[in-house]
Amino acid sequence: MNGASVLSLRNVTKQFGDAVAVDDVSLDLHAGEFVALLGASGCGKSTTLRLLAGLEQVGSGQVFLRGADVTGDTASARNVALMFQSYALYPHVTVYQNIAMPLRLRRLSVVNRLPGIRLLRAPVRNTIADIDVKVRRVADMLRIGPLLARKPGQLSGGQQQRVALARALVRDPSAFLLDEPLSNLDTQLRADTRDEIRALHKRTGCPFLLVTHDQSDALSMADRIAVMIAGRIVQVGSPETIFNRPRLRAVAEFIGHNRMNILPRGMAAALHPAGAMHDLGVRPEDLSIDRSGPLEVQVESFAYHGEETILRLRAADATPLRAVLRGDAAVPPQGGTVRLSAPLSALHAFDTAGLRVTL
Amino acid sequence: MKPSTVISLGLICLGAVIVMLPFVWMISVSLKTHSEIFTPDVTLLPRHPTLQNYWTTLTQTDIPVYLMNGVIVTIGILVLQLLVSVPCAYALAHRRFPGRALLFGAVVAALLVPFHVTAIPIFLGFSRMGLLNTYTGLVLPFIATAFGLFLLRQAFAQIPAELIDAARVDGMSEMGIAWRVAFPLGLPTVIAFAIFSVTAHWNDLFWPLIATTDPGLATPPRGILYFRDQESGDDIGPLMAGATLVTAPLVIAFLLAQRRFTEGLAGAGLKK
Amino acid sequence: MIGLRRLVTDLALAGPAALAMMLFIFLPVVVVVVLSFTDYQFGARSFDWVALDNYADLLGSRHGRNALINTLIYAAIVIPASVGLGLLVALGLHAIARTMPRVSAVLRAVYFLPVAATLVAMAVAWQMLLHPSLGLINQWLSALGLPGRQWLSDRGIVLYTLAAIGVWQSVGYNMVLFLAGLAAIPRSLYDAAAVDGAETGWDRFWIVTWPMLGPTTLFVMIVTCANAFRVFETVATMTGGGPAFASDTIVYALYREGFVYFKAGYASAITVVFFGALVILTAIQIVVVERRVHYR
Numbered sequence: 023m024n025g026a027s028v029l030s031l032r033n034v035t036k037q038f039g040d041a042v043a044v045d046d047v048s049l050d051l052h053a054g055e056f057v058a059l060l061g062a063s064g065c066g067k068s069t070t071l072r073l074l075a076g077l078e079q080v081g082s083g084q085v086f087l088r089g090a091d092v093t094g095d096t097a098s099a100r101n102v103a104l105m106f107q108s109y110a111l112y113p114h115v116t117v118y119q120n121i122a123m124p125l126r127l128r129r130l131s132v133v134n135r136l137p138g139i140r141l142l143r144a145p146v147r148n149t150i151a152d153i154d155v156k157v158r159r160v161a162d163m164l165r166i167g168p169l170l171a172r173k174p175g176q177l178s179g180g181q182q183q184r185v186a187l188a189r190a191l192v193r194d195p196s197a198f199l200l201d202e203p204l205s206n207l208d209t210q211l212r213a214d215t216r217d218e219i220r221a222l223h224k225r226t227g228c229p230f231l232l233v234t235h236d237q238s239d240a241l242s243m244a245d246r247i248a249v250m251i252a253g254r255i256v257q258v259g260s261p262e263t264i265f266n267r268p269r270l271r272a273v274a275e276f277i278g279h280n281r282m283n284i285l286p287r288g289m290a291a292a293l294h295p296a297g298a299m300h301d302l303g304v305r306p307e308d309l310s311i312d313r314s315g316p317l318e319v320q321v322e323s324f325a326y327h328g329e330e331t332i333l334r335l336r337a338a339d340a341t342p343l344r345a346v347l348r349g350d351a352a353v354p355p356q357g358g359t360v361r362l363s364a365p366l367s368a369l370h371a372f373d374t375a376g377l378r379v380t381l
Numbered sequence: 382m383k384p385s386t387v388i389s390l391g392l393i394c395l396g397a398v399i400v401m402l403p404f405v406w407m408i409s410v411s412l413k414t415h416s417e418i419f420t421p422d423v424t425l426l427p428r429h430p431t432l433q434n435y436w437t438t439l440t441q442t443d444i445p446v447y448l449m450n451g452v453i454v455t456i457g458i459l460v461l462q463l464l465v466s467v468p469c470a471y472a473l474a475h476r477r478f479p480g481r482a483l484l485f486g487a488v489v490a491a492l493l494v495p496f497h498v499t500a501i502p503i504f505l506g507f508s509r510m511g512l513l514n515t516y517t518g519l520v521l522p523f524i525a526t527a528f529g530l531f532l533l534r535q536a537f538a539q540i541p542a543e544l545i546d547a548a549r550v551d552g553m554s555e556m557g558i559a560w561r562v563a564f565p566l567g568l569p570t571v572i573a574f575a576i577f578s579v580t581a582h583w584n585d586l587f588w589p590l591i592a593t594t595d596p597g598l599a600t601p602p603r604g605i606l607y608f609r610d611q612e613s614g615d616d617i618g619p620l621m622a623g624a625t626l627v628t629a630p631l632v633i634a635f636l637l638a639q640r641r642f643t644e645g646l647a648g649a650g651l652k653k
Numbered sequence: 654m655i656g657l658r659r660l661v662t663d664l665a666l667a668g669p670a671a672l673a674m675m676l677f678i679f680l681p682v683v684v685v686v687v688l689s690f691t692d693y694q695f696g697a698r699s700f701d702w703v704a705l706d707n708y709a710d711l712l713g714s715r716h717g718r719n720a721l722i723n724t725l726i727y728a729a730i731v732i733p734a735s736v737g738l739g740l741l742v743a744l745g746l747h748a749i750a751r752t753m754p755r756v757s758a759v760l761r762a763v764y765f766l767p768v769a770a771t772l773v774a775m776a777v778a779w780q781m782l783l784h785p786s787l788g789l790i791n792q793w794l795s796a797l798g799l800p801g802r803q804w805l806s807d808r809g810i811v812l813y814t815l816a817a818i819g820v821w822q823s824v825g826y827n828m829v830l831f832l833a834g835l836a837a838i839p840r841s842l843y844d845a846a847a848v849d850g851a852e853t854g855w856d857r858f859w860i861v862t863w864p865m866l867g868p869t870t871l872f873v874m875i876v877t878c879a880n881a882f883r884v885f886e887t888v889a890t891m892t893g894g895g896p897a898f899a900s901d902t903i904v905y906a907l908y909r910e911g912f913v914y915f916k917a918g919y920a921s922a923i924t925v926v927f928f929g930a931l932v933i934l935t936a937i938q939i940v941v942v943e944r945r946v947h948y949r
Contacts, residue, residue, distance in 0.1 A: 077844050097847040110845035114864035123860070127850030189849070385854070389745045390756075396742065397763045400821065404766060406789065407778040423792055469670030478663040484671060491678045493935065495883060497904050498928045499681035501688065501911055501921055508695070525673035555662045584771045586886045587904070591912045602773035606890065609777055617781070624774035635769040639762055643829045646768060 027086070028053050028229050029074060029102065029197040034083030036069055043069040045253035046083075051197055051229045056220070058244035059233045062276070066253040067233045071199050074231070075104045088196055098127070103195035107202045109186040111174040118157060118170040121188045125153045128193065160192045163225070180211055191226060200232045204239055216243055237277050241265060249273050271301065271376040280306040280332070280346060282370070285317075289339045292317045293364065300371040300379050306332070308368035309345040311354065315363030319343060321354050335360075411435065411622035418617050434618035435626070444623040446597060447604025451627075454589075454600050455579045457520040462529050462578060463571070470533035471559035475545050485534070491527035497587065504591055514595045523582065529574050536570035537563045569644075576645030580631055601627040682928075688921035695915040707922035719898055720906035721926065723812055727902060728881040730816040731823065736873050738820065739827025744862075746828070747835045761832070764825035772822060776890035779818055780805065805892055808899040815887050815900055823880060827873045834869030838862065871942045875935055882931055903927045 029051040036044040043066045051057055061067045072078040073085065076097035085093045092100050103124075111120050126135060133139065134146045161167045164184045174182055183203065190198060203219065204212050220243055223230045234240055240247045241261045248258045257269040268274035274282050282303045290297025293304070293316055319335040322342075331353055335343040345362060347353065354360045371379040405425065410418060412430040438444045472478065473485055503522050504513070512518035540563060548558045564571065586602040593599065596607050608616075608623055635642045689707055693700035711717040742764060750757045767775065782788050783804040791801030804814045842861045851857050885904040888894055894901040894909060901909075903923065911920025 072844075075848055077847060096852065097844075098850040098852040102848070104844075104848045106841050106845060108839070108841050110839070110841040112842065112845075112860070112864070114867070123846075124849040127846075127856065127860075132853070132855060189845075386749065390749065393742055393745045393760060396738070396824075397760055400764055400767060400825070402789075403775050403778040403782060404770070406782055407774070410778075410781065421787075423787060423789060425789060465669045465673055468666040472663055472666035476663060476666070478660070478667070484667060487671075487674060487679070491674055493932060494678055494682060494928070495879070495931065497883065497885075497907060498685060498924050499678060500907075501917055501924060502681035502684035503677065504912070505684070505695070505917070522677050525670070525677040527674065527678065530670060530674075555666060559666065580769060584773070584886075586773050586889060587908070590889070591908070602771055602886065605771075605773050605777060609890075620777065621781075624771075624777050628771045628774045631769045631771070632766060635765070636762065639758075639765075642769065643765060646826065646829075 026053055027051065028088060030086045031070070031074065032084045032086065034073060034080045034085065036073060036078060036081045042253055044073065047255050049248055049255060051231050053229055054227055056223050056230045056243060056245045058240035058247045059231060059250060060237060060240040060247055061235065061250035063235055065250045067250050068201060070250070071201055071233050075102050075199055076100045101193070101196045103190035103193070103198045105186050105190045105200045105203060107205065109182050111182060111185055113174050116170065117166065117172055117174065117185050120174065120185055121157045121161060121192050122153055124189060124193045125156060129153065156192055160188045164188050179206060183215070187222065195228060197229050197231060200230065202234055203232065204234065204236065219243065238279065249276070267378065268370065269378050271303065271372040274303050274370055278305055280344060283343045285337065285341060286339070289337055289341060294369055294381070296371050296381055300373050303370035303372060304364045304368055306344040306346045308364045309362045310364070311360050312363035313361055315361035317362045318359055319362060320359050321356055323356060324353050407621050407624050410618060411625045413618060415618060434622040438619045438622040438626065442608060442619060442623060443596060443604060444608070444626055447599050447601050448626065450598060451583050451601040453516060454519050455582045457516065458523045458582050459575055459578050461520060461524045462526045465524055466526060466529045466533055467564055468556060468559045470530055470537050471563045473534045474537035475542065476555070488527050488530045492531060500588065500591060507592065514593050514598060516598065518592050519589060519598065519600070522588065526578070529578065532570055532574050533567060536567040540566050572641060573645035576642055580646060583631060685921045685924050688918055689925045691918040693918040695917050700918065703918070707919050710919065711922050711926060720901045720903050723900065724882060724902045726812060727816050727819065727884060728878060730813065731819040731881040732874065732877050735820045735823040735827055735877055738824045739873065740831050742824065742828045743831035743835060747832060764828050766825065767822045768826045772886040773890050776887050780891050783814065806896055808896050811892055811896065811900045815884070815892070818887050819881060819884060823877055827877060830869055830873050831866065834866045835862070838865045871938065875938050878934055878938065879931060
């Protein structure tokens with residue numbers, strides 16, 4: 023997986039007026055890799071994607087594609103594929119023509135694309151036949167062969183997405199960028215689509231860069247995750263690293279199905295001596311009710327979610343906490359107090375600057 | 382700037398000059414002295430601009446009468462149109478009654494009928510009723526506006542039904558709701574329509590030409606024609622001053638409220 | 654009885670408008686059709702039924718067809734020219750709208766002026782400009798070494814002169830409509846085309862802009878066509894249909910036959926033909942283009 027870097031940003035900065043959208047960002051996408059660029063809305067990840075694709079020009083810094091400096095190249099000059107969040111399918115042409123479009127634009131000159139030229143020139147006919155083969159192949163790979171004659175308006179959301187995928191993949195791009203591909207989908211379709219995208223990645227071997235605000239997408243799909251906050255990349259690592267050893271408090275609060283509890287220093291000393299000087303983070307899943315546990319909290323309310331029950335608690339200094347119980351566990355009475363404990367390995371300490379401190 | 386941008390901008394500016402030409406000429410002549418107009422050495426702009434023509438036009442011609450008639454007629458038409466169309470549009474949007482679909486269908490069908498098609502029978506009828514050569518005759522035929530009904534109905538339909546129901550529960554009469562709830566909420570569309578109506582009827586030549594022979598009733602376009610046909614070829618300066626005065630109100634209104642204007646004339650039509 | 658009260662309220666609300674439409678739109682249409690089969694003259698005591706004689710005169714004789722043919726020629730020039738130019742200007746202004754917003758706004762206002770202006774007054778100004786010897790146009794042409802023309806009194810040119818003024822009057826309107834259509838095109842489509850390899854403006858226009866402008870273009874065409882057919886003010890002001898009926902158009906013929914010669918029956922036939930042509934043209938445009946244009 024540590025193959026050559028296929029697509030990279032080097033110290034790229036991009037400003038819009040006074041606002042800095044992307045701040046000195048460096049990122050590498052290696053051959054065969056699946057990288058997720060994870061961050062909240064407005065953190066600059068979509069801008070980063072557009073810079074990689076060539077839809078925006080960098081303010082400063084460089085963009086490399088397969089070792090070549092493509093910083094000044096427009097999108098059409100780079101061989102990078104992009105799948106848009108809204109799919110951006112051409113509504114007036116068929117699925118076939120949508121998929122064929124990138125091939126037609128790059129392999130046929132303006133003159134050769136005029137209607138009827140095909141009848142006159144043999145080389146054009148050959149190219150068109152070649153394009154036809156490629157389009158049908160990628161359509162079969164994505165199981166949309168029967169839809170080729172339809173128009174996008176006649177397709178379901180999932181089908182449209184596959185057409186968008188096909189259009190991006192048909193020209194064997196050097197890298198494939200995906201902009202929030204799962205946010206439009208309902209929960210059931212999401213899980214299926216995640217698997218499909220992973221399978222697609224394996225099948226094509228093409229490096230994927232996925233931009234998302236959903237941490238579970240990133241954790242489940244990526245080989246590496248780059249976490250972006252306020253225009254800067256704050257941590258890059260494998261999903262396990264990001265999950266178990268978040269470098270920043272902000273990253274720790276962002277990752278995880280349930281938001282991590284942060285006990286402010288002082289109060290945190292109840293859980294661990296280091297808590298006198300540092301904030302301590304512990305995930306709701308890692309807190310267990312323990313009659314001899316070190317942390318005493320008050321039970322405010324609970325919410326039953328079927329597989330799990332989420333307890334809303336309050337520490338002595340009024341810090342709100344959450345703990346997760348398995349669905350069949352007994353729920354302590356509301357208004358009462360319980361004692362909690364957490365294993366050492368589940369504690370994350372952060373200093374005043376928000377940086378991780380090893381316990 | 383890219384060279385292609387420079388070229389296209391240049392061509393557009395050239396076109397803009399052509400578009401402005403008659404305006405510039407009209408104003409320019411209106412500011413020229415008599416001798417400057419009738420010299421064989423014609424220039425675009427006046428060398429010694431003067432307001433004399435405007436003075437002549439305003440004091441010695443009937444242009445002020447024509448302008449006044451324009452105001453009376455356009456406002457009269459607009460008021461009548463709104464009086465009749467607002468309640469009907471409200472009913473079409475928020476009330477169920479037998480024949481509602483038919484009525485709306487009739488409105489859409491009526492959109493296709495240009496005024497010229499109805500001119501002869503209306504003329505006939507008015508002639509029998511002695512309404513020719515009257516303000517009523519100038520105003521009445523336009524009271525039925527399918528365009529206005531359509532636009533207002535679409536605008537009123539946007540008002541949530543709950544708001545209307547709340548007003549009903551409060552005890553407002555239906556006519557009251559139409560005027561005190563729907564009309565204010567639909568005001569942007571009303572304004573757009575008003576601009577459309579005023580522009581169309583201020584500038585209309587056809588019906589005033591047919592329906593009046595009394596110069597005292599002439600609307601601005603009709604008046605300009607009277608003026609031009611009467612003048613012995615000498616009063617070109619005042620004629621152009623009159624033309625400017627006639628054109629000015631709408632143009633100035635447009636320049637002051639461009640967004641409203643283009644919405645009224647073009648945007649409203651887009652919703653068709 | 655609530656039912657009756659409701660009905661009365663509905664009548665009060667919708668009645669006046671319905672009555673007005675009846676009296677001033679639908680009834681006259683019927684009357685005009687009926688009149689077209691008569692030889693009624695305004696002011697006459699009685700009239701006769703002449704069945705299709707009026708139509709025979711109108712469509713059968715060259716003189717009768719003249720106005721119709723002139724109007725078709727006029728429309729055939731004005732429609733493509735003003736739609737095309739409107740689109741071109743809109744494209745140009747849309748492209749600079751972000752980088753030069755004030756210039757763009759000023760130019761938009763300039764092009765839209767003829768739409769708000771009183772056409773009769775502007776026609777009077779045009780008439781002066783087009784004067785063979787005293788008009789600025791011919792003066793400038795001769796300064797450039799080109800021959801001046803009898804713009805309004807040459808039978809071969811007059812219709813084209815009027816068409817040019819018709820284009821002048823409607824380009825701004827079409828431009829505004831196209832600008833609205835252009836603003837509605839989602840930017841992501843242009844991005845997708847760029848990523849796909851569309852580099853030039855030509856590519857972007859044919860792949861994204863033109864297809865997405867479909868509904869707008871249809872509407873612009875229908876409106877321009879309807880307005881072109883109704884040309885009247887310029888004819889009445891500048892040429893009176895002449896010289897020798899060279900610039901006679903349908904509505905002007907309607908006016909002349911009906912309100913100058915008072916031949917109400919014949920003029921009604923003209924009206925019916927005019928209305929029919931308008932409806933057919935609109936229907937053709939809708940049917941032929943609509944299907945291909947609404948794919949959303």
